Amino acid sequence: MLKIENLHAKVGDKEILKGINLEVKAGEVHAIMGPNGSGKSTLASVLAGNEKFDVTQGSVEYNGENLLELNVEERSRKGLFLGFQYPVEIPGVTMANFMKIAVNEQRKARGEEPLSPAEYLKLMREKSAIVELDSKLTSRAVNEGFSGGEKKKNEIFQMAMLDPKLAILDETDSGLDIDALRIVATGVTRLKREDNATVVITHYQRLLDYIVPDYVHVLYKGRIIYTGDKSLALKLEKEGYDWLINDYKEE
Amino acid sequence: MGKDNQNILQELETSDYKYGFVTDIETETIGRGLSEEVIRLISQKKGEPEWMLERRLKAYRHWLTMKHPNWAHLDIPEIDFQDVIYYAAPKQTKKLNSMDEVDPELKRTFDKLGIPLEEQMALAGVAVDAVMDSVSVKTTFRDTLAEKGIIFCSISEAIKEHPELIKKYLGSVVPYTDNFYAALNAAVFSDGSFCYIPKGVRCPMELSTYFRINAQGTGQFERTLIVADEGAYVSYLEGCTAPRRDENQLHAAVVEIVVEKDADVKYSTVQNWYPGDKEGRGGIYNFVTKRGLCKQGAHLSWTQVETGSAITWKYPSCVLLGDNSSGEFYSVAMTNNFQQADTGTKMIHLGKNTRSRIVSKGISAGRSQNAYRGLVQVAKGADNARNYSQCDSLLIGDKCGAHTFPVIKNANPSAVLEHEATTSKISEEQLFYCQQRGLSAEDAVGLIVNGYAREVLSKLPMEFAVEAQKLLSISLEGSVG
Secondary structure, three states: OEEEEEEEEEEOOEEEEEEEEEEEOOOOEEEEEOOOOOOHHHHHHHHHOOOOOEEEEEEEEEOOEEHHHOOHHHHHHOOEEEEOOOOOOEEEEEHHHHHHHHHHHHHHHOOOOOOOHHHHHHHHHHHHHHOOOOHHHHHOEEOOOOOHHHHHHHHHHHHHHHOOOEEEEEOOOOOOOHHHHHHHHHHHHHHOOOOOEEEEEOOOHHHHHOOOOOEEEEEEOOEEEEEEOHHHHHHHHHHOOHHHHHHHOOO | OOHHHHHHHHOOOOOOOOOOOOOOOOEEEOOEOOOHHHHHHHHHHOOOOHHHHHHHHHHHHHHHOOOOOOOOOOOOOOOOHHHOEOOEEEOOOOOOOOHHHOOHHHHHHHHHOOOOOOHHHHHHOEEEEEEEOOEEEEEOOHHHHHOOOOEEEEHHHHHHHOHHHHHHHOOOOOOOOOOHHHHHHHHHOOEOEEEEEOOOOEOOOEEEEEEEOOOOOEOEOEEEEEEEOOOOEEEEEEEEEOOOOOOEEEEOOEEEEEEOOOOEEEEEEEEOOOOOOOOOOOEEEEEEEEEEEEOOOOEEEEEEEEOOOOEEEEOOEEEEOOOOOEEEEEEEEEEOOOOEEEEEEEEEEOOOOOEEEEEEEEEEOOOOEEEEEEEEEEOOOOOOOEEEEEEEEEEOOOOOEEEEEEEEEEOOOOOEEEEEEEEEEOOHHHHHHHHHOOOOHHHHHHHHHHHHOHHHHOOOOHHHHHHHHHHHHHHHOOOOO
16 A cells, blocks of 8 residues: 655755655554654655655655645655644634545545535534534534544544544554543554555554554664564563664664 | 745735726726816716805815825825826716616726626625726615615715705714815715714615726716714625726715714725836825714724725724724735735724724734824723724735824723734744645635735625635735746
8 A cells, every 4th residue: 555665855954764664554553663853753744745844865655645645735645644642723614524525535536426414414413423522513613622532533533534544643642641642542453444545653652552553663763663563662661772773773 | 044935935026907897898087287267167976055165165175275184104106196197987878777887888887896886785794886997887776775764875976866865974983174185075975985884773784886087088086975874883895906907096985974862884895006016116096084972872893904005094083072982993905016005094082981992903014014003092071982903914925015004092091901912923943834735825825914914804794704814815915926
């Protein structure tokens, strides 16, 4: 589904990604961990097409297409979803209206008719239940006055609404209490299917108690320096990163 | 800032002004220029009584002594008032009895404007007075309204058929001495709408006027007078469009509203005169005086969505004369390319316990200049007056300007006056967030702008609100790459 080869990217003059290699297949869950400033969020932004970053080298193939040639909304319409670490507020635009436009844009791209109001309401009710999102939130402005937990739940709600092929969740667990974490994580798990894939970027092992990854990657200084299975996360939780990154510190 | 989004926010192309067509219809005009002779000719063409002509001449003589107002934050090129045609009418020889007799070309124009002039009107429940160039073409639904004693007709007809009302109210809120353009309008106004709602009557449908400038080189000077008698209610809509032309055209209207004791008037405008092209060529100069007088317990609400005109100079105001009266002003003013707008309101608190509320949302894009100018005045005897003002500005790109000139004059210590102001920009993060969900950059900006303006748009009648939303998005086309 996703094949990243030797990806380099910079912001301004500063190179942040220094040769990422990663392959994600349908049905898989990948976790990307690593210390602060290692480039995890940059990787998510670059994959979503944020123009703040310049890709200087490498390639990204997404379902047989050159992902880097697509603009932000094209990537979205082809099923790539980014769960934001810091969701943005859009005053005056209700969540329900925002999602309606988004869902129908995606349908249009697939050559489908827009949903009728009744169909849309049904979909919204069904999907907000997955993350136990208070139905009142959908009639409020996008992320405006949402608590930290509500914002994150709202990201997963949007993911459920858009039913992406590839979801990249950027620190969806940060700032969540244990209940919210459980709700968000089980939401993600319930959306998992054989034909989609999830990349979870996280700091903490505890998220991975609920979302069981097939692979855990450690990102450090712009490169994936180690890949293991879910036991790696536990080891990292216990022992930290030092044993891994010592070899790289000289660079 | 990313390259593409930078372009999205800054690159400017003109948007397509979809109302920019010209109707090919025979027009009767008089020559360019203004003189007593021209005023006599206008009055004569309209078959007006002598007293009306006298009023016009008096206004004209006063106008000659006045200077063009230059205090606004506008760069107004010198206007040659002798180069304007002051009267143009679609040529029609006989009086019309039904819609079938209206010139088909003219009907097509109104169809293109999306004005359902006929049966659709019944469904829409809107009564329309359409003013093309200088003459009121057709007033629908007059009979239905007449049953309730409501008068809704062109001002020319009102002058002939209801002289007592016109004599009493015309110029009572905006006298010809008020300002330069009010004087000019009083001298040369050619048509407009008149509406009278009798005591205690609630007007059962939205009343609506569409103004259209078609003929080349003409000015349009319409005059609107609305009188809501004691305890009456009316909701009034006004829409404006004009063809795309390279020259500038002049529009100087006066709207007067008399809101008698305990009456309630809601006046909504969607102003979409041709704004000129992306180089700033052409477009309408829009100099408008709008004011309402509120008697005891009366309520007046102005809602305006201003997207058109090369220059807008307009301050719909409320004179809160009666005790316990209240006024509201909700405005969205959007400027793009080289448009200039100086608009706002005046709330004059004279009576006791009077209340006013101002919500102004400015949106500037391109190289446009957008100013809010407001006056909140509380007179000595206006005990317990209250005002809340909120003035927000939204900037798109970095070559436009937003300016706020709020003035408060308070002569009564019991007044409670609040003022809030914000200035914001559409952020890269907001755009990226929307695009990541599948919206194009252009749709994203339209959505964000509509969200920003929502508080005002929600005050518009349903059908108008939908139109206004589309208009805001269309007017931004090109400002976002």
